[in-house]
Amino acid sequence: MSEQFTRREFLQSACITMGALAVSTTGVEKAFAASSTSTPNSSGMPTCDVLIIGSGAAGLRAAVAARKKNPNLSVVVVSKVMPTRSATTMAEGGINGVIDFSEGDSFELHAKDTVKGGDFLVDQDTAMKFATYAGAAIHELDYIGMPFSRDSKGNVDKRYAGGASKIRCNFAEDKTGHILTHTCLDDALKNGVKFLMDHHMLDLSIENGHCEGVVLRNIRTGDIAPVRAKSVVLATGGYTRVFWNRTSTPYIATGDGAAAALRAGLIFKDPEMLQFHPTGVCHGGTLITEAARGEGGILLNNLGERFMKRYVPNKMELAPRDIVARSIETEIREGRGYGHDMEAYVLLDVTHLGKEKIMKNLPQIRHIGMLFENMDLVEKPIAIRPTAHYSMGGIHVTSLDTMATPAPGLFAAGEAACVSIHGANRLGGNSLCDATVTGKIAGINAAEYAAKAGFGAGKRLNDLTLKWTSHFKEITGSGKGNVNDMYALREELGAANWYNMGIFRTESKLLALADKHAEFQARYDAIRIPNTNPVFNTAYTEYVELGNLLLASRAALMGATARKESRGSHFREDYLKRDDANFLKHSMVTMDEKGQMHLDWKDVVVGQFKIEERKY
Amino acid sequence: MKFIIDRFDGKKNYQQTYTVEKKDIEALTLLGTLLFIKQHQDITLNFTASCRMAICGACGVRVNGHSYLGCDTKMTELFEAYKDADTFRISPLANYTVISDLAVDWEPAIENLRKIKPGLVAKDKFSEKEGCVQNQEEYDRIVKQWDCVLCGCCASECNKLSADRSDYMEPFVYTQAWRVANDSRSKDPMIHVKPAVLNGLWNCVHCHECSNRCPKHISSADDIAGLRALAMKKGLNSGVGPAHAKSFYTDLVEDSGRLNEIRLALRTEGVSTALRAGTAITLMRAGKMNPLEIFGGHTIEGHKDLVKMIEAAKAANKE
Numbered sequence: 001m002s003e004q005f006t007r008r009e010f011l012q013s014a015c016i017t018m019g020a021l022a023v024s025t026t027g028v029e030k031a032f033a034a035s036s037t038s039t040p041n042s043s044g045m046p047t048c049d050v051l052i053i054g055s056g057a058a059g060l061r062a063a064v065a066a067r068k069k070n071p072n073l074s075v076v077v078v079s080k081v082m083p084t085r086s087a088t089t090m091a092e093g094g095i096n097g098v099i100d101f102s103e104g105d106s107f108e109l110h111a112k113d114t115v116k117g118g119d120f121l122v123d124q125d126t127a128m129k130f131a132t133y134a135g136a137a138i139h140e141l142d143y144i145g146m147p148f149s150r151d152s153k154g155n156v157d158k159r160y161a162g163g164a165s166k167i168r169c170n171f172a173e174d175k176t177g178h179i180l181t182h183t184c185l186d187d188a189l190k191n192g193v194k195f196l197m198d199h200h201m202l203d204l205s206i207e208n209g210h211c212e213g214v215v216l217r218n219i220r221t222g223d224i225a226p227v228r229a230k231s232v233v234l235a236t237g238g239y240t241r242v243f244w245n246r247t248s249t250p251y252i253a254t255g256d257g258a259a260a261a262l263r264a265g266l267i268f269k270d271p272e273m274l275q276f277h278p279t280g281v282c283h284g285g286t287l288i289t290e291a292a293r294g295e296g297g298i299l300l301n302n303l304g305e306r307f308m309k310r311y312v313p314n315k316m317e318l319a320p321r322d323i324v325a326r327s328i329e330t331e332i333r334e335g336r337g338y339g340h341d342m343e344a345y346v347l348l349d350v351t352h353l354g355k356e357k358i359m360k361n362l363p364q365i366r367h368i369g370m371l372f373e374n375m376d377l378v379e380k381p382i383a384i385r386p387t388a389h390y391s392m393g394g395i396h397v398t399s400l401d402t403m404a405t406p407a408p409g410l411f412a413a414g415e416a417a418c419v420s421i422h423g424a425n426r427l428g429g430n431s432l433c434d435a436t437v438t439g440k441i442a443g444i445n446a447a448e449y450a451a452k453a454g455f456g457a458g459k460r461l462n463d464l465t466l467k468w469t470s471h472f473k474e475i476t477g478s479g480k481g482n483v484n485d486m487y488a489l490r491e492e493l494g495a496a497n498w499y500n501m502g503i504f505r506t507e508s509k510l511l512a513l514a515d516k517h518a519e520f521q522a523r524y525d526a527i528r529i530p531n532t533n534p535v536f537n538t539a540y541t542e543y544v545e546l547g548n549l550l551l552a553s554r555a556a557l558m559g560a561t562a563r564k565e566s567r568g569s570h571f572r573e574d575y576l577k578r579d580d581a582n583f584l585k586h587s588m589v590t591m592d593e594k595g596q597m598h599l600d601w602k603d604v605v606v607g608q609f610k611i612e613e614r615k616y
Numbered sequence: 617m618k619f620i621i622d623r624f625d626g627k628k629n630y631q632q633t634y635t636v637e638k639k640d641i642e643a644l645t646l647l648g649t650l651l652f653i654k655q656h657q658d659i660t661l662n663f664t665a666s667c668r669m670a671i672c673g674a675c676g677v678r679v680n681g682h683s684y685l686g687c688d689t690k691m692t693e694l695f696e697a698y699k700d701a702d703t704f705r706i707s708p709l710a711n712y713t714v715i716s717d718l719a720v721d722w723e724p725a726i727e728n729l730r731k732i733k734p735g736l737v738a739k740d741k742f743s744e745k746e747g748c749v750q751n752q753e754e755y756d757r758i759v760k761q762w763d764c765v766l767c768g769c770c771a772s773e774c775n776k777l778s779a780d781r782s783d784y785m786e787p788f789v790y791t792q793a794w795r796v797a798n799d800s801r802s803k804d805p806m807i808h809v810k811p812a813v814l815n816g817l818w819n820c821v822h823c824h825e826c827s828n829r830c831p832k833h834i835s836s837a838d839d840i841a842g843l844r845a846l847a848m849k850k851g852l853n854s855g856v857g858p859a860h861a862k863s864f865y866t867d868l869v870e871d872s873g874r875l876n877e878i879r880l881a882l883r884t885e886g887v888s889t890a891l892r893a894g895t896a897i898t899l900m901r902a903g904k905m906n907p908l909e910i911f912g913g914h915t916i917e918g919h920k921d922l923v924k925m926i927e928a929a930k931a932a933n934k935e
Contacts, residue, residue, distance in 0.1 A: 082722040084766055085666040085674045099747070142747035145736025145796065147755060147762055154749040172762075178671050179762055186796070189726075190735025197723060198715070220715050221626075250666040286669045368669060371690065374643050487655040531660040535626030536716030539659045 047228045048076045049450040050443070051214065053201045053257060054235035055079035056086030057177075057432065058414025058439035060184035062233045063193040065443030070451050077188070078196045078216060080252055080541070084181050087237050087249045087415070088435060091177025092289050092364075093161055094169035095141075095436070096429035097134035100158070105166035107131040108608075114430060115609045117163040118392075118423020119568035120584065121270070124607030126400045130421050133400075133441075134433040138170050141436065146183040148172050161429035162290065162320060169429035174291070174364060180432055200541055202468045204232065204260040204410070205461040211410035212456025214260075215465050217472075219541060222534020224469045226461040230450035231409045233442045234261065235435075238391035238415040239552040240274060241545075243502065244494025245342060247388040248280055248287040252545075257416040258395055259548035262555060266405055267396035268589045269418040269602075271552065272559030275426055275569045276503050278324035280387025281372040282345040288384055290428070292365050293317040295357070297350040299328065300381060301336035307346075322425060322569055325386040329503045338383065342495050349381035386503060390426050392569070393556070394418035396588060403442035409449060409456075413442035420586065420604070424568025476540055481528030486539070489527070490546050493520055497553055501560055506574045510561045517554050524550055551591075558597050559587035580611055619653065621661065622707040624714045634658065638702075646694065647675045647686035650706075650718070663718035670831065673765030676772065677718050678707040683769035685831040709772035711781060725768070728785040732793040732811045737803045754800035761795035761839060763832040764788050770826035770836050776819055784816035787826035787836030794839035797846060809847050817843055818857025860884040869923050873916035877905055 050066045052059045055077050066075045077083065098105050110131035115122045138156060142148055148156040149172055161169035172179040198219040205212050205226075213228040239255025240247040262268050279288040293299075299317055301307045311327040312319035319327075331337050332344045339345055350358060350365075355378045358366055362377075369375045369382045395412040397403050397419040403411050414435040421434055500513035524547060529539045565579035566572050588600040619634045634653050641649045647665055654661045666674040668687045675686035679694060694704065712720035742748040771777060771786035793812040797805035820840045827835035848858050863883040867875050878896070899905040916922075 081664060081666060081674060082726070082766070085664075085672040087667075089672050089765075090667050090669065136745070139747035140744050143736075143738050143742060143744045145738075145799070145801070147750075147759060147799070150750055150752055150755050152752075154751045156747065173759070175671065175763075178765070182762065182764075182766075185729075186734040186736070186792075189730045190733060195723075195726060197726075220721075250672060251668070252666050284668065371645055371669070371688070374690075374692075483659045484656060486659075529659065533625055533660065536662045536719055537660075538662045538664075538719075539654075 046225065047455060049073035049230050050075045050233070050446045051227060051229035051231070052077045052233040052235060052443070052446075053079075053214065054086070054237060054414070054416065055081075055083035055195070056088040056235060056237055056414060057181055057184050057435035058088075058416070058442070059086075059233070059235035060181070060188045060193070061436050061439030062235055062411075062413055062443030062446065064184070064187050064191045065440040066233075066447035066450075067191045067193060069444045069447035071192075073447055073450055074194075075447075076194045076196055078199045078201060078214075080198070080200050080219070080256075082197055083185050083188075083195060085250070085252065086181060087253045088181045088432070089178040090248070090250065090287075091180070091432050092174045092287075094159060094171030094176045094429050095134075095138065095180065095432035096161065096164070096169050096427070097136075097138040097433050098131065098166075098168050099135055099138050099156060099170070100168075103166060105168055107135060109165055110134065110168060112609050113164050114421065114427055115423070116614060117427040117430075118421075118425055119578065119614050120580070120611050121273070121420070121423030121567060121586070121604055123420035123605040124609055125605050126420055128607065129400050130434075130437060133437040137433055137436045137440075141180065141183060144183060144187045146172065146180060161427065163427040164429070174289070177432060180436070184436075198536075200544065201236070201256060201260060202544060203464045204234070204264045205456075205458075205464055206264045206266070206407050206410070207456055207460040210408050210456055212458055213461050215461065215468055217468070217541075219536055219538070222472070222537060224465055224472060226458060226465040228455045228458050228461065229409075230453045230455060231411065231446040233403075233446050234395060234410070234412040234416050235414045235439060235442070236416045238394070239549065239556075240388040240391055242274075242494070242549050242553045242556065243285075243388040243498050244490050244549075245284060246280070246385070246494060246498050246502070247285050248277060249389070253415075254545035254548050255391070255416075255552040256545065256548050257412065258555075259551040261395045261405070261410075261412070262551055262589070262591045264407075265590065265592075266407060266410070268393065268552075268555045269396040269420070270393035270424075270559065270586050271555040271589055272501075272557075272563055272570050272587060273392035273422075273424050273568065274388055274556065275390040275392060276322065276325045276386045277389035278321055278328055278386050279348055279384045281368060282339070282343065282383040282385050283372050285385075285387035286368055286372055287387065287389070288348060288365050288368060288382065290321075292348060292350055292362060293324075295350065295361055296353055297348050298352075299324075299384075300347040300349055301331045302338050302346075303336060305336070307331050307336065321428075322571070325503055326571065328384075328386055332385070333504075342491075342498070345383040345385045347381035348377075348384045350377055351379065351381060388502075390422075390431060391415055392418070392422040392424065392426055393559070397438075400438070400441065402445040403438050404445060404449075409453060411442040411446045411449075413438040417442075418586075423604075424570055472534070472540060475527070475543060476529045476532050476537065478528055479530055479532045481530045483530060485523075485527050486529070486543055486546060489520060489523055490542075490549075493546075493549065493553065496520070497556075501553075501557055503571060505560055505570065505572050507561070507564075507572075510557060513557055514561070517550065517557060521550055521554075554597060555589040555591075558589050558599050562587060562599050578614075584611070617702040618704070619649070620703065620705045621653075621717070622705075623661075623717050624708075626716060632658075641691050642695070644691055645687050646677070646679065646684055646689040646691060649691060650675075650677075650686060661718075662716045671765060673767035676709050676767040676769050678709060678772060680705050681707070683709055683772040683829050685765075685767050685769060688831050709768050711771050711774055711777040711786075712768065720768070722768075725766075725771070725786050725789070728789045728815070729792060731785070731815055732789055732808050734792045734796055734808070736796055736799060736801060737807055738801050739803045742801060748801045750800055758795045758799050761791050761798075761834060764791055764795075764834055765832065767831060769829050769831055770834075773825035773829045775823045775825060776821045784819045787820075787840070790817065790820075790843055791834060791836045791839040794843050798842065805846055806850055806852075809843055809850065809852070812843050813847050813852055817847065818855070818860075856884055869926055872914060873919040873922055874914070878907065
């Protein structure tokens with residue numbers, strides 16, 4: 001026996017028993033073979049009754065709802081990654097929904113707060129239904145196993161969230177999103193949902209107005225294949241990665257669904273509505289949650305001034321998100337921040353709270369400070385800057401009753417969809433219930449549709465597949481190209497979007513950005529990826545994602561340029577006032593076959609809540 | 617400084633060394649370093665990452681053989697842990713099938729999760745319309761296990777899986793079975809305990825490496841122990857594993873307080889233990905085993921107190 005024999009090797013050899021290593025098969029074939037009850041197809045394409053793209057809370061809830069609605073249908077969830085790697089896990093605060101009416105709260109009040117928070121760009125009938133469903137969703141989540149924090153009576157506990165007139169933000173410690181996602185995964189496994197992991201949706205095929213399926217790339221093998229589906233649910237998340245290094249969302253949230261929908265001729269609604277959170281870490285944009293300011297954290301500029309007194313003296317750091325974000329950016333712009341360009345920042349100071357209080361109440365935030373800024377906020381203030389946080393805009397959905405897009409067979413849910421719940425600004429705590437509620441509705445309706453529909457012919461789907469197959473060869477085939485081209489462009493796109501279409505927008509900046517986008521697009525088209533290997537070619541995945549971000553940026557720019565007013569997160573320095581006479585309507589961006597974008601408008605649905613000035 | 621990374625391109629395994637200036641990475645996380653190498657030196661390097669804030673679990677890898685969650689590990693921590701070494705070996709998580717470089721296949725793990733039915737089946741008194749009721753104490757009992765982010769670090773460290781994964785599952789699978797079986801809202805813990813027993817629960821080798829390396833400080837080893845206790849309490853007490861556990865208990869409480877290895881073997885595996893006679897003879901020759909102890913040995917000092925402690929623990933558990 002060699003002297004190198006370690007404890008671990010001893011343990012391993014000690015427990016060796018007979019038995020071969022488990023061999024697993026993977027891939028499209030297995031997922032479909034295990035669940036498909038659909039008719040065999042002559043074209044040899046894999047088929048599936050209900051295909052769900054995205055495995056965040058919206059995708060997982062859609063899958064379960066479809067299975068429950070009709071257990072005879074095959075339901076497959078496609079994801080670029082393992083389920084639970086989604087943006088949903090990153091949500092911390094909680095999930096809104098009225099379940100306690102004893103203090104005078106009501107569905108109507110929740111709806112009213114949502115409408116007001118959204119600066120009246122919310123469809124009011126939708127907000128009312130949404131609030132009702134959100135209340136029911138909390139109980140349902142509890143019933144399927146979500147461990148909510150509890151009050152003294154053993155009921156779901158709740159906390160205050162920004163912009164709410166009552167306390168109705170239900171939570172599970174400070175990791176509500178993580179716990180919700182895992183609950184949804186458990187429930188999906190329980191209900192026999194199948195997963196197709198490491199698969200990237202490249203495109204979506206609409207033929208004769210109907211959705212006939214999607215083109216998938218198996219990232220593991222590089223195979224690009226058409227999958228026909230009777231109905232498709234897009235639950236691909238948001239597109240705040242257009243600000244690459246200035247967003248709190250995960251690397252994978254690149255708006256693939258919205259971009260595919262645009263290419264397929266569908267409508268991208270309110271794309272200019274991107275929310276900013278005031279306090280992200282300077283490097284990379286990860287969130288320092290509101291808890292830091294809630295506990296008494298203060299903001300300081302490079303003169304050591306508590307600058308919020310200049311902007312909102314009565315509320316200081318606890319003013320609404322958009323105002324604090326604009327105040328910080330003003331300080332940086334006027335030279336009172338630290339650092340330069342994308343590295344600029346101001347300080348968030350909690351040191352006066354004392355070590356004990358920080359360790360007890362803000363341990364996560366301290367940890368994030370250490371990870372990203374190498375700063376222990378017990379000892380020193382931490383460098384922060386506003387960060388893009390949520391996309392209110394998304395794929396146009398006709399009604400909350402169905403979450404259907406105008407193309408029969410195609411549904412959208414969660415952050416990827418825009419059914420006009422959040423308007424121009426989403427309230428804290430409303431994103432998790434959006435994902436849960438809209439996901440479920442989309443799933444039910446996708447199942448109902450699939451039960452009656454047949455498969456499309458798949459001709460266009462085939463053409464798209466061939467196009468993508470040759471695209472892969474073209475982009476990676478030569479093995480040439482500079483390693484850094486794509487990554488440099490991605491950062492430049494993020495910076496250009498941030499400075500010209502970020503927290504402060506003006507006509508001239510937006511027009512300059514349009515030129516930039518044209519230049520970026522040309523550079524993008526010329527990029528070649530120096531990796532010919534089809535197996536797990538993540539560089540190619542990132543290349544496709546960057547293309548999607550460019551497309552989403554262009555759509556957002558179109559909306560931002562046309563909307564000559566300031567509303568919610570969309571702040572125009574050249575049009576400081578909200579203009580209800582001209583812009584109480586949704587921007588509707590489409591793209592034609594030649595890649596030209598077009599803008600149309602749709603009136604906001606006004607209901608029982610009076611349109612009034614949004615006062616703080 | 618150098619990073620030796622284990623590569624796999626779908627066909628062949630090889631190692632590749634990357635040289636990086638220390639100043640470029642010392643303020644970064646381990647994930648930051650991987651991104652730095654990919655984006656500046658080698659675009660073909662593959663790994664997975666998503667949230668970069670230690671909640672999605674996508675970026676588990678091994679450094680010098682030990683698993684780390686990439687985004688949750690500062691390079692300075694690694695410099696400290698490995699005494700300022702200037703070379704690090706980075707490999708994919710162990711005990712997973714490697715797809716490419718540092719990316720591993722999660723599908724078998726998801727299928728294992730499916731086996732233990734992690735979805736809660738709530739008690740009949742609860743309803744979808746009104747939800748459940750749970751007090752703080754009951755909530756506290758399960759909430760630690762809910763921190764699991766499915767990063768796979770525990771499975772990478774698991775010695776049992778390394779030896780043979782045909783009759784065992786990833787440690788986090790048992791943790792998830794335990795969190796739902798132990799939930800006060802759960803209708804019947806056996807829905808989750810039974811498949812855990814049928815899928816290797818008693819095969820854990822108690823090395824506790826899973827607990828040592830969990831970035832969220834969860835102990836799957838403890839959760840496995842919890843599941844075993846629950847299984848026996850609910851009558852799933854036949855077979856080698858439970859017999860083995862009971863034998864320990866008998867020796868400790870009813871007998872001398874000293875583990876009797878000969879009787880342990882007999883009680884655990886019955887007469888089939890004769891198949892291991894060779895091992896026993898070797899041990900006896902080496903003076904490691906006294907055959908006369910089959911008739912019982914000397915009671916250990918303080919045995920009465922030991923029994924009292926065990927009885928007290930039992931009583932407390934019943935309350």
